Amino acid sequence: MKVESIFITGVGQTKYGKLEGQSLSSLIYEAASMTLLDASIARSQIDAIVISNLASNRFNDQQNLTALCADVLGLSGTPAFRTGASSASGAAAIQQAVMMVKSGMFDNVLVIGVELMNQVPTDVSTSILANSTHPWEQEQGITIPALAAMCTRLNMIHNGLTREQLALVAVKNHKNALLNPLAHFHHKKVTIEDVMNSPIIADPLRLYDFSPRSDGAAAIIISSGKSVKKFCEQPIRITGIGAATDVFAYMDRENLMSLDATRLAAERALKTAGMTQKEIDILEVHDAFTPLELVNLEDMCFFERGSAGKALEEGITEREGQLPVNVSGGLKAKGHPVGATGIGQVLELTLQLRNEAGKRQVPGVETGLAHAIGGFGNNVFVTILSRT
Amino acid sequence: MNDKSLIQEFKENLKKRKLIGTKCRTCGSIGVYPNSQCRKCGNASFEKVKFSGKGTLITYTILHAVPLRFKENAPLVIGLVELEEGGRISAQLNASQDELSVGKKLEAIFQEIDGRILLKFKPLGGI
Numbered sequence: 366m367k368v369e370s371i372f373i374t375g376v377g378q379t380k381y382g383k384l385e386g387q388s389l390s391s392l393i394y395e396a397a398s399m400t401l402l403d404a405s406i407a408r409s410q411i412d413a414i415v416i417s418n419l420a421s422n423r424f425n426d427q428q429n430l431t432a433l434c435a436d437v438l439g440l441s442g443t444p445a446f447r448t449g450a451s452s453a454s455g456a457a458a459i460q461q462a463v464m465m466v467k468s469g470m471f472d473n474v475l476v477i478g479v480e481l482m483n484q485v486p487t488d489v490s491t492s493i494l495a496n497s498t499h500p501w502e503q504e505q506g507i508t509i510p511a512l513a514a515m516c517t518r519l520n521m522i523h524n525g526l527t528r529e530q531l532a533l534v535a536v537k538n539h540k541n542a543l544l545n546p547l548a549h550f551h552h553k554k555v556t557i558e559d560v561m562n563s564p565i566i567a568d569p570l571r572l573y574d575f576s577p578r579s580d581g582a583a584a585i586i587i588s589s590g591k592s593v594k595k596f597c598e599q600p601i602r603i604t605g606i607g608a609a610t611d612v613f614a615y616m617d618r619e620n621l622m623s624l625d626a627t628r629l630a631a632e633r634a635l636k637t638a639g640m641t642q643k644e645i646d647i648l649e650v651h652d653a654f655t656p657l658e659l660v661n662l663e664d665m666c667f668f669e670r671g672s673a674g675k676a677l678e679e680g681i682t683e684r685e686g687q688l689p690v691n692v693s694g695g696l697k698a699k700g701h702p703v704g705a706t707g708i709g710q711v712l713e714l715t716l717q718l719r720n721e722a723g724k725r726q727v728p729g730v731e732t733g734l735a736h737a738i739g740g741f742g743n744n745v746f747v748t749i750l751s752r753t
Numbered sequence: 754m755n756d757k758s759l760i761q762e763f764k765e766n767l768k769k770r771k772l773i774g775t776k777c778r779t780c781g782s783i784g785v786y787p788n789s790q791c792r793k794c795g796n797a798s799f800e801k802v803k804f805s806g807k808g809t810l811i812t813y814t815i816l817h818a819v820p821l822r823f824k825e826n827a828p829l830v831i832g833l834v835e836l837e838e839g840g841r842i843s844a845q846l847n848a849s850q851d852e853l854s855v856g857k858k859l860e861a862i863f864q865e866i867d868g869r870i871l872l873k874f875k876p877l878g879g880i
């Protein structure tokens with residue numbers, strides 16, 4: 366089924382980073398208010414809310430985010446839903462909202478993602494994030510970074526992936542974040558040496574291969590064509606959505622070197638959009654760990670197996686390159702407030718397509734693709750946008 | 754058999770220091786940690802496979818950022834092992850960094866930690 370005639374009519378986000386003095390309510394309020402303002406839509410025109418979050422019950426002792434969110438926004442009475450797909454929850458919430466609008470039941474759905482992770486110490490947060498792995502893996506002490514490290518080692522042995530290429534992903538995305546004032550690392554320039562000398566987290570992966578623990582919120586409004594005509598000057602069209610899951614435990618997968626759910630979700634999204642890889646101008650790719658950007662670009666068939674690293678070295682995925690990837694800074698440097706991340710990716714594409722991305726604007730962008738992963742490739746969502 | 758009893762049985766066997774998995778009666782695919790349905794063919798009838806515990810290291814990592822309850826044991830050496838009868842299992846390894854290489858032959862050991870039996874692997878013939 367084609368998605369056509371579903372639009373993004375407003376976007377907004379808070380700064381990502383280690384935010385002092387913020388609460389779930391204040392972050393939700395800030396992101397949602399900016400989004401309503403951006404869409405020039407009245408509060409009363411919001412028909413439903415979808416909220417995305419990973420673990421507010423563990424990070425902040427609060428699990429009733431639908432009630433909290435509706436109340437904070439003065440929208441009590443409005444139906445509110447919460448969508449979960451581990452670290453891809455934000456992208457899942459967007460796709461759910463698309464289906465809600467497509468169903469004809471709702472005209473304007475406000476999608477909000479939020480995470481406030483820095484209220485607990487790092488080791489507590491490591492344990493909370495490890496809850497996204499298979500029960501057996503958890504019992505052995507295996508975290509998502511450990512799975513990523515094992516997958517990376519196989520790619521180094523069999524696909525020519527190099528340690529320097531991984532460092533270069535971090536360097537590129539940190540460079541991009543210098544132009545994004547809302548990024549977690551807006552002022553941090555990172556060199557290959559910085560990455561190579563950072564402490565080992567899960568050999569061969571080092572500290573600078575990982576996205577930071579960020580606080581933040583992001584929101585967008587998904588609207589029907591009927592609604593768009595009334596208020597939106599520059600709607601961006603959602604042309605394709607695709608989602609997939611994979612075998613839960615890494616040990617039980619046939620394919621250990623790449624993520625099948627990424628391949629499937631991308632195939633499905635491109636099919637619903639009626640597009641090919643060649644027609645995509647920019648991408649936001651889930652780079653919670655540096656190898657993911659390269660492996661997933663290959664899984665989505667933007668590059669042949671084993672060649673995304675070379676494309677990076679040649680500058681193809683730089684902001685000025687033929688196929689810019691993670692111009693926002695990516696999860697790596699823009700930050701990864703887990704529940705907000707997938708929404709933040711689509712927000713970046715929306716700004717780029719509207720020609721409103723400021724200093725980091727890529728000229729002449731007509732289409733964009735966002736890719737979000739939950740767990741270690743367990744849940745993947747791909748969303749494609751076009752200028753209308 | 755349902756998932757609950759399969760997993761219970763797997764864990765009971767580990768406590769008895771036995772590694773016993775499942776073989777699909779329809780397609781023959783071998784699973785170490787049980788799943789209620791065969792991932793290959795979707796059937797749900799299994800016979801038991803007793804593993805020798807010998808296998809090959811497919812990939813590994815040394816994990817420094819460990820969950821809270823493993824803090825005292827950090828760093829953890831973690832590997833993915835393919836057993837000689839088929840099927841794979843991820844586990845901690847008792848191996849030093851210079852003993853680690855992909856393709857290394859390993860054998861299972863059952864280590865008691867806080868009254869709990871943990872399945873681990875060590876280099877074949879090693880200490």
Ligand SMILES: [Zn+2]
Nearest residue numbers: 777780791794
């Ligand atoms: Zn079978």
